[in-house]
Amino acid sequence: MTIQNFRSKGASRVRGLLGGALLASTALVTAGAAFAETTITAVMHSGLRVLDPVITTAHITRNHAYMIYDVLVAVDDEFVPQPQMASWTVSDDGLVYTFTLRDGLKFHDGAPVTMADAEASLKRWAERDSGGQLIMDRTESLTATDDSTLVWTLTEPFGPLLDTIGKQSALPPFIMPARVAETPSDTAITEHIGSGPFTFAEANFQPGVSVTYLKNEEYVPRDEPASNMAGGKVVHVDKVVWSTMPDASTAINALLSDEIDYIESVQVDLLPLLEGDPDVVYEKREPLGYQTIGRMNFLHEPFDNKLVRQAALKALDQEAVLVAMMGNPEYYAVCGAIFGCGTPLADDAGSDTLTSGGDMEAAKALLEEAGYDGTPIVLMAPTDVISLSAQPVVAAQALRAAGFNVDMQPMDWQTLVTRRASQADPADGGWNIFFTNWLVPEIFNPLISPMLNGRGDNAWFGWPTDETIEELKVEFIAATTPEEQLDVAKRIQAHNMEEVLYIPLGQYVGPQARRADIVDLLPTPVPVFWNVKKE
Amino acid sequence: MLGYLIRRVLAIFPVMLIVAIFVFLLLRLTPGDPAAIIAGDMATPEQLERIREAMGLNQPIHTQFITWMGRLLQGDLGVSLISGTPVTTMVYQRMFPTINIALLTILIAVAIAVPMGVLAAWRHRSWVDYAVMSFSVLGFSVPVFVIGYVFILVFSITFGWLPVQGYAAPAERGFDEFLYRAILPAFTLATIYIALIARMTRASMLEVLGEDYIRTARAKGVKESRVLFRHALRNAAVPILTVIGTGFALLISGVVVTESVFNIPGVGRLTVDAILARDYPVIQAMILITSGVYVMVNLIIDISYTIFDPRIRY
Numbered sequence: 001m002t003i004q005n006f007r008s009k010g011a012s013r014v015r016g017l018l019g020g021a022l023l024a025s026t027a028l029v030t031a032g033a034a035f036a037e038t039t040i041t042a043v044m045h046s047g048l049r050v051l052d053p054v055i056t057t058a059h060i061t062r063n064h065a066y067m068i069y070d071v072l073v074a075v076d077d078e079f080v081p082q083p084q085m086a087s088w089t090v091s092d093d094g095l096v097y098t099f100t101l102r103d104g105l106k107f108h109d110g111a112p113v114t115m116a117d118a119e120a121s122l123k124r125w126a127e128r129d130s131g132g133q134l135i136m137d138r139t140e141s142l143t144a145t146d147d148s149t150l151v152w153t154l155t156e157p158f159g160p161l162l163d164t165i166g167k168q169s170a171l172p173p174f175i176m177p178a179r180v181a182e183t184p185s186d187t188a189i190t191e192h193i194g195s196g197p198f199t200f201a202e203a204n205f206q207p208g209v210s211v212t213y214l215k216n217e218e219y220v221p222r223d224e225p226a227s228n229m230a231g232g233k234v235v236h237v238d239k240v241v242w243s244t245m246p247d248a249s250t251a252i253n254a255l256l257s258d259e260i261d262y263i264e265s266v267q268v269d270l271l272p273l274l275e276g277d278p279d280v281v282y283e284k285r286e287p288l289g290y291q292t293i294g295r296m297n298f299l300h301e302p303f304d305n306k307l308v309r310q311a312a313l314k315a316l317d318q319e320a321v322l323v324a325m326m327g328n329p330e331y332y333a334v335c336g337a338i339f340g341c342g343t344p345l346a347d348d349a350g351s352d353t354l355t356s357g358g359d360m361e362a363a364k365a366l367l368e369e370a371g372y373d374g375t376p377i378v379l380m381a382p383t384d385v386i387s388l389s390a391q392p393v394v395a396a397q398a399l400r401a402a403g404f405n406v407d408m409q410p411m412d413w414q415t416l417v418t419r420r421a422s423q424a425d426p427a428d429g430g431w432n433i434f435f436t437n438w439l440v441p442e443i444f445n446p447l448i449s450p451m452l453n454g455r456g457d458n459a460w461f462g463w464p465t466d467e468t469i470e471e472l473k474v475e476f477i478a479a480t481t482p483e484e485q486l487d488v489a490k491r492i493q494a495h496n497m498e499e500v501l502y503i504p505l506g507q508y509v510g511p512q513a514r515r516a517d518i519v520d521l522l523p524t525p526v527p528v529f530w531n532v533k534k535e
Numbered sequence: 536m537l538g539y540l541i542r543r544v545l546a547i548f549p550v551m552l553i554v555a556i557f558v559f560l561l562l563r564l565t566p567g568d569p570a571a572i573i574a575g576d577m578a579t580p581e582q583l584e585r586i587r588e589a590m591g592l593n594q595p596i597h598t599q600f601i602t603w604m605g606r607l608l609q610g611d612l613g614v615s616l617i618s619g620t621p622v623t624t625m626v627y628q629r630m631f632p633t634i635n636i637a638l639l640t641i642l643i644a645v646a647i648a649v650p651m652g653v654l655a656a657w658r659h660r661s662w663v664d665y666a667v668m669s670f671s672v673l674g675f676s677v678p679v680f681v682i683g684y685v686f687i688l689v690f691s692i693t694f695g696w697l698p699v700q701g702y703a704a705p706a707e708r709g710f711d712e713f714l715y716r717a718i719l720p721a722f723t724l725a726t727i728y729i730a731l732i733a734r735m736t737r738a739s740m741l742e743v744l745g746e747d748y749i750r751t752a753r754a755k756g757v758k759e760s761r762v763l764f765r766h767a768l769r770n771a772a773v774p775i776l777t778v779i780g781t782g783f784a785l786l787i788s789g790v791v792v793t794e795s796v797f798n799i800p801g802v803g804r805l806t807v808d809a810i811l812a813r814d815y816p817v818i819q820a821m822i823l824i825t826s827g828v829y830v831m832v833n834l835i836i837d838i839s840y841t842i843f844d845p846r847i848r849y
Contacts, residue, residue: 049808
């Protein structure tokens, strides 16, 4: 073979390789490129991978579910449950709830929504949701009596039933076709058909990369104006694309150069990059945001001792934690209420030291009284989640200043979630304290807050055994008026600060950013794409 | 030659088996729980256990390994633990952006680096040589993500000539659109590759240019360009080919970073996301595929030696 021949063949080989790869890319061409005059391209806080909103509490999956599914009941701006798919009546004794489906609702495959679908969906949801389990413990029957009527009969009154099935996070009961909802609750569903305001473009879905939603032309919105998750879900755009960008700077640059329309959550330290561009707006999406918390392990020394837990609480200063987390005071607030400030059950009793700089002397005195012997406390510090990297560092320093012997162990979040499930001794692969964040609607009443579970080994990580908190929750369930519920909530607040089931470390909001032509975004804890317009 | 080829191809299988065993065990020894990723923060220990059971994660490791190997031998890479999507589908969706950008990168790198190296060797110890070597040191030393950000700042933000991010499949949106979006990531990736190839080309050419037959060619009055590219470069090609092949590893590691910086939905990001989520089947598949590609690239390079250097025979 001459060199010329080789070169010629080599070149054609390269062209062939390139051409082959490019031709093969044609297989990625998906149907449906001809629609969508108005498209919103949004960068969400993480990539969508799990599509079943019952099997996971991941926020991105919940957000996905609000796009394609609908709910029977939804809360408005005042946290009051309002009819969404169904209206209801309650019997005088509070034992029978009768729900009536509104007309015109269809699944995306064209089948009409019936109450048999709602019954199956609620039953599957209740197997996974702690609030749902509490209702089912008091349920005599849950039956669709005809296509548009569902009767829920209880054995004893459950005051917050509508609040529980109307909650917006973490596991709202989304209504799916009965055949889908019959999937076991610990197995992920494989069919993604809802009756919500958008349809899921499954052919375009790339897990963790992008997901496309199309306007559901068949959807019949309610007549009322949108209010939080309630009211009319009127869609003004043809298509919404969620694109995942692993690099925060890339997302900012893409917004500045008009390649995307919206960023759900912007790191506060990147906001200066957006300043001065009249075509870009950044703002708080909603006032509540997140609560950041510290949780101790009740099974092992020293936090099995109430006095030591109280010492830790006294040592901590919310402001110091929040400054390290957010920097800009516009995006955080000290808040001693375990149910979150700005919520109906908010009360800040017992939090005065937390919200006013801590009380190191009291912490030292409590440690001495407890006879703390210098047992090292294993503090787990995730290094790969920005919103969780500051709390452990600030807390470790405060605890050391109070006299704790802190063994701060950096690790990735995946290692932390595995290790926190271990009940082993801290010196043997267990742990003593870690930190995490909750969306305020996930902790805003005692039935849904995971930390307020006192059932020992069946409780959330940390495993406190606390009969009093369980009794107080039963009282909360029996409370039928907002006033009665607030009274119980105040006693739960006081009990938490006394027993230190967990330490609330304040509230923060992550700002969102958008192109200026994206208007009328709803100020909801869950980012939604109805009501919004692209001008 | 044919016997050699058969032996080399057969040797791939034990290599891949060792990789498979190693990857499987390494992943199982790494802390992490895909069930916890799926279930989210609120799941109770009981719920986590039920999900693990449903996913088969509570079975003994040897049972999981046998199940996985059994499927693998039938060409089934399994299903993502997190999304439930078949791994082959996920890899298929994500391989073309990576392949297309990698090919463009190699084309750019070879087209620029080889003439640069030849020029540096030809003008040895001149300012051209020093400039090429300085660029080479710089290109090799600066991390890929820094180069990416600088390119974005200059070409996208400052001048607005090129987009910040994204990928356009050439078959779907045209070759022009593909190039428009791929040019920055490809040049970013190519920088380190150019540095490497240019250095090796220069060194190899310097050695060859000192040979007697080059002096003879020049004494015969052969044109300088023909001396350089016909006589010298061909004889210097073996080390250059080697570095192009081994540089492929650099390309793979660079792809991970570049795909994040430029938001390209390729296999690099797929691998990183799978590792963060402990999505075992995806990680195992990606490492197996990458290892396979690496072995094949080395084989192709070895075979190509015989074309460039007739003295080499297997």
